[in-house]
Amino acid sequence: xxxxxxxxxxxxxxxxxxxxxxxxxxxxxxxxxxxxxxxxxxxxxxxxxxxxxxxxxxxxxxxxxxxxxxxxxxxxxxxxxxxxxxxxxxxxxxxxxxxxxxxxxxxxxxxxxxxxxxxxxxxxxxxxxxxxxxxxxxxxxxxxxxxxxxxxxxxxxxxxxxxxxxxxxxxxxxxxxxxxxxxxxxxxxxxxxxxxxxxxxxxxxxxxxxxxxxxxxxxxxxxxxxxxxxxxxxxxxxxxxxxxxxxxxxxxxxxxxxxxxxxxxxxxxxxxxxxxxxxxxxxxxxxxxxxxxxxxxxxxxxxxxxxxxxxxxxxxxxxxxxxxxxxxxxxxxxxxx
Numbered sequence: 001x002x003x004x005x006x007x008x009x010x011x012x013x014x015x016x017x018x019x020x021x022x023x024x025x026x027x028x029x030x031x032x033x034x035x036x037x038x039x040x041x042x043x044x045x046x047x048x049x050x051x052x053x054x055x056x057x058x059x060x061x062x063x064x065x066x067x068x069x070x071x072x073x074x075x076x077x078x079x080x081x082x083x084x085x086x087x088x089x090x091x092x093x094x095x096x097x098x099x100x101x102x103x104x105x106x107x108x109x110x111x112x113x114x115x116x117x118x119x120x121x122x123x124x125x126x127x128x129x130x131x132x133x134x135x136x137x138x139x140x141x142x143x144x145x146x147x148x149x150x151x152x153x154x155x156x157x158x159x160x161x162x163x164x165x166x167x168x169x170x171x172x173x174x175x176x177x178x179x180x181x182x183x184x185x186x187x188x189x190x191x192x193x194x195x196x197x198x199x200x201x202x203x204x205x206x207x208x209x210x211x212x213x214x215x216x217x218x219x220x221x222x223x224x225x226x227x228x229x230x231x232x233x234x235x236x237x238x239x240x241x242x243x244x245x246x247x248x249x250x251x252x253x254x255x256x257x258x259x260x261x262x263x264x265x266x267x268x269x270x271x272x273x274x275x276x277x278x279x280x281x282x283x284x285x286x287x288x289x290x291x292x293x294x295x296x297x298x299x300x301x302x303x304x305x306x307x308x309x310x311x312x313x314x315x316x317x318x319x320x321x322x323x324x325x326x327x328x329x330x331x332x333x334x335x336x337x
Contacts, residue, residue, distance in 0.1 A: 012251025049266025
C-alpha cells in the first residue's frame with residue numbers, strides 16, 4: 001500500500017511528495033498534464049520559499065530579489081528583505097526543477113486524474129490505487145475539495161489575475177507593485193532578459209486594458225511580448241477545513257485569499273513540509289492548526305489590504321503610507337517574507 005498519494009503535480013503537490021520520500025515514505029503523484037506546467041502566477045518567491053526549496057534539495061535558477069517596492073503616480077516605497085533574498089523564477093522552471101527532484105528521490109508520477117475517492121478506516125482508494133493518505137493538491141478550483149464538501153461561499157468581490165512576459169532586461173531587483181485606482185500590477189524579473197507582469201483587479205477586462213491604467217509602467221514595456229496572456233480567478237477560495245478523514249489539502253486547494261501580497265507559492269511549499277511532518281508524527285489532525293499558524297500573517301495582512309482596496313479613500317493612502325512610514329512598511333513585508 002502506498003503511503004502518500006498526491007492528486008496534482010504542481011509545486012505544492014511535488015513538494016509534498018518529495019518531503020514524504022525524504023521522510024522514508026512511498027509517494028505517488030497523479031497528474032493529468034505532461035511537461036512543465038505554466039500558470040498565471042506572479043512568480044516571485046519570498047525568502048522563506050527559497051529556504052524551503054533548499055530544504056527540498058531542488059536546484060532552481062532565477063533572478064535574485066532584494067525586496068518589495070510599492071509605487072503609485074507620486075510615491076515610491078521600498079522594503080528590503082532582512083532574512084536572505086527572494087527569487088524571481090518562471091513557473092515552468094520551478095515546476096521542472098521540482099519534477100527533477102521528485103524523480104531523484106524516487107517519487108513515481110502517474111499520468112491520470114483523481115476522480116472518485118473512497119475512504120476506509122486505515123486507507124483511501126483513488127485513481128485505482130490504495131494509500132494510507134491522499135493529499136489534494138489539485139489547484140485553486142480543486143475538484144477534490146468540492147467533492148469532499150469543504151468549500152465555503154465567499155461574499156467578497158471577486159478578483160482575477162492576468163500575466164504576461166516581456167523580453168526586456170530587468171530594471172530592478174525588487175518585486176514592483178504598482179497601484180492604480182482599479183487594480184495592481186506586479187513586475188517580477190525572472191531572468192536576464194525576461195520580466196513578468198501580472199495585473200490583479202475585480203474588473204473583468206482584457207490585459208492591455210488593465211495595463212493602460214499604469215502609464216508609467218507601460219512606458220517601460222515597449223519591448224517584444226514573450227508569452228501569451230494567462231489568467232486565473234476568482235482568486236478568493238474559502239475552505240471549511242484542510243483535513244477530511246484521510247484526505248488533506250495543500251497549496252491553493254487548501255484555501256486562497258489573494259495574490260496581493262505574493263506568498264502563494266512560498267506558503268504552499270511550507271505547508272507541504274508541515275503536512276508531511278504531521279503524517280510522520282502520526283497526527284494528521286494537527287495539520288489544520290499548523291496550516292493556520294503558517295498562514296496567519298498572510299491572512300491577516302492580505303485581508304487588511306483587501307479591505308482597504310475595496311474603498312477608494314483608504315486605497316489611495318496605501319502607497320503614501322508605505323512611503324512615509326518606511327520602518328512599518330519594512331516590518332510588514334518581512335512579517336510576510
